[in-house]
Structure formats: structure tokens, C-alpha cells
């Protein structure tokens with residue numbers, strides 16, 4: 001008889017696991033509590049789905065996972081994802097190493113997964129929520145009872161792919177897998193939102209709206225730089241966000257939760273070295289004449305950033321430049337390279353892209369089985385693996401899903 005595999009969760013990792021298992025001849029059922037497959041996948045990459053990255057290595061993941069990721073990526077890496085996508089009929093393109101479907105549409109990726117699931121005859125049960133998994137004792141073969149909010153099923157292998165706590169409500173990311181795995185005796189590492197922005201002191205940001213600017217941002221605990229990133233910073237009405245902030249968030253969130261004071265120091269002239277900037281300042285000093293402060297700074301940088309700086313320095317925009325001392329002018333100009341924003345808290349799970357923490361890697365074998373039960377697998381974000389922005393989290397979903405689906409079926 002075909003091996004009966006139940007996959008709980010029809011997101012990126014679950015659908016991938018189901019496809020690999022079914023291609024190997026297993027009889028596969030996906031239990032999905034949402035009313036559609038791949039809801040979160042359809043929102044990824046701003047609707048374009050950044051599936052992986054050619055610059056792939058273990059350093060792109062949380063420190064606790066690095067060693068294991070090296071091994072897992074050697075089994076199923078970026079080239080395997082590209083081939084897998086080809087087998088689904090999805091053409092992949094690179095944008096500076098960031099991989100996307102050529103269609104530019106995440107929805108087309110979900111559709112291609114659904115087509116393959118249909119072609120392979122995978123049974124999909126919608127609107128049902130996994131509650132627990134119990135080993136059935138007594139028989140010769142390992143078997144499991146899979147209990148949902150509605151009924152129960154028997155399976156030879158169970159793959160838990162229920163995701164994390166991150167993402168909008170419609171993604172159904174309520175972290176069910178954590179308590180389900182805890183009941184199975186697995187250790188759950190404390191969870192935190194990651195790839196997330198931060199609320200900040202309203203005095204230091206822009207209550208009226210937002211602005212985007214290339215910047216280098218250093219995150220400081222006292223004088224210690226805990227993270228430093230470069231990229232497009234977004235300053236919103238109540239905080240800071242954007243890729244460089246998200247990249248640093250994994251470390252910064254934990255420090256803020258420990259009530260450590262963190263200050264973001266923004267350099268709005270990231271591509272200027274010291275000499276370039278000093279000569280720029282000298283040029284600017286020549287313009288100290290009858291004009292107002294507002295006119296003086298008009299071409300210097302984005303007007304919203306300038307407004308923010310003038311406000312923080314408590315200067316009047318109509319002040320005449322000839323009445324502002326040279327040292328004061330230099331200190332205004334220096335603010336563009338050292339703009340300090342005191343961080344308050346993170347935006348929370350609903351606005352985070354991933355969750356750090358989860359099922360401890362100490363309880364997960366290389367083949368994605370759990371150390372407590374040989375026939376139960378854990379995959380995707382449920383596990384204590386989180387990557388940087390840039391396709392690393394979907395790569396992990398596909399790496400873990402493909403390994404579990406293959407091993408579960410043989």
C-alpha cells in the first residue's frame with residue numbers, strides 16, 4: 001500500500017513537501033486551515049515573490065542555524081530551487097542575484113504549485129485546523145493519529161508545516177505549530193518578530209508622512225554598534241522601516257525586548273567619504289548670506305529630511321543664514337550624517353515578515369524528522385531558522401520541504 005503522508009499547512013514549505021512526496025509515489029493529503037493554498041506566498045516580495053538568491057550561503061541565516069544550514073544547503077540549494085521551479089513550469093530570472101519568477105507575479109507561483117498538486121492527485125482539505133498529532137501504539141509499523149478541530153486521520157508520516165506568527169491576519173499565521181510541537185515533547189525557542197520595522201520617538205521622525213532615502217544605519221547600544229546596514233531607509237509617521245532596518249531587526253528586536261536602549265544613527269550621505277563631505281561643507285559655508293535656512297538647504301537633500309533635521313534642532317526655517325554661526329551651520333550639516341533616532345519597540349508580528357525562534361534545531365535531525373518521533377517532520381518557519389531579506393526564507397521553506405517530502409516517502 002502507498003505510504004500515507006499528511007502535511008499540515010499548505011504554505012510554501014508544505015506544498016513543496018507534498019509535491020516531493022507525491023512525486024515519489026506517496027499518497028498525500030494536505031490539511032490547510034485557510035480556504036486557499038499559499039496565501040502568504042502570494043504576498044511575498046511585494047507581490048513578486050523573491051524565491052531565492054544566487055548569493056546563497058549559511059551566513060544569511062540566524063547564528064544558531066548557520067552550521068546546520070551549510071549542510072542543508074549542500075543537499076538542496078539555490079540551483080535545486082531553480083530546477084524545481086522549472087519542473088513546475090515557472091521560469092526564474094535574476095535581478096542582481098535576487099531570484100523572481102519571470103512573470104513578476106507571486107500569484108502565478110501559487111497557481112503553478114496548485115496545478116502540480118492537482119496533477120499529482122494530492123488531496124487538499126481546506127478549513128480544517130491541525131490540533132495535535134499522537135503516535136498510535138501497538139502495531140508493527142509506526143502510525144500517527146492526526147487530530148484536527150473537526151475529526152481525525154491516520155497517517156504513516158506527518159509533516160508539520162504550519163508556519164509562524166508573522167504576516168497579516170489573512171495568512172492565518174497564529175503559531176499553532178509551536179504548541180502542537182510542544183505537546184510532542186519538542187523544545188520551542190522563544191519567538192520574536194523578525195524582518196520588521198521599529199516605532200520611534202515622535203520628536204525624531206516625521207509625524208506628517210514618510211520619506212525614503214538611501215542611507216547607512218548603525219544601531220547603537222551605548223557606544224557599541226550592534227548592527228550596521230546600507231539600503232533604502234523608510235521613515236514613516238511613527239517609526240523606521242525598509243530593507244536595512246529589517247536586515248538588522250533580528251538582533252535589535254531581542255535587545256529592545258530586554259529593555260536595552262537602542263539608537264539608530266542614520267547617515268543620509270552614505271556614499272560620501274569624510275573628505276568628500278568636508279569639501280561639501282566648505283562649499284556650503286560660502287553660501288551663508290542673506291538667504292534663509294530653508295533656502296540654504298533646499299538643494300542639499302530631500303526636503304522632508306531637511307524639515308526633520310530643522311525641527312529636531314529647533315531652528316526656524318526663515319532664520320537668516322548670516323545670523324547663524326559657522327559652528328552651528330556645521331552642526332546642522334553634520335546631522336545629515338549622524339541623525340539619531342531613539343527606538344521604542346518593533347511593529348509586531350502582524351507587520352513582520354518572519355519569526356525568529358521556534359522548534360529548537362537540537363530537536364530536528366538532518367532529514368527534518370524530530371528527535372522525539374521518527375515519523376514526524378517539521379519544516380519551514382516553524383523551525384528555529386530565519387534568514388535575511390532577499391529570498392532566504394523561501395529558500396529555507398523549499399530546502400526543508402523538499403528534504404522532508406522526499407524522506408517521508410521512502
Ligand SMILES: Cc1cc2nc3c(=O)[nH]c(=O)nc-3n(C[C@H](O)[C@H](O)[C@H](O)COP(=O)(O)OP(=O)(O)OC[C@H]3O[C@@H](n4cnc5c(N)ncnc54)[C@H](O)[C@@H]3O)c2cc1C
Nearest residue numbers: 009011012013033044045050130163167380381391393394
Ligand atoms: C509580506 C511578506 C513578504 C515576504 N516576502 C518574502 C520574499 O519575498 N522572499 C522570502 O524568501 N520570504 C518572504 N517572506 C517570508 C516567507 O513568506 C515565509 O518564510 C514562508 O512563507 C514560510 O513558509 P512556511 O511554509 O513555513 O509558512 P507559511 O507560508 O506561512 O504556510 C503555513 C501554512 O500553514 C497553515 N496553517 C497554520 N496553522 C495551521 C493548522 N493548525 N492546521 C492547518 N494549517 C495551518 C497556514 O494557513 C499556512 O497556509 C515574506 C513574508 C511576508 C509576511
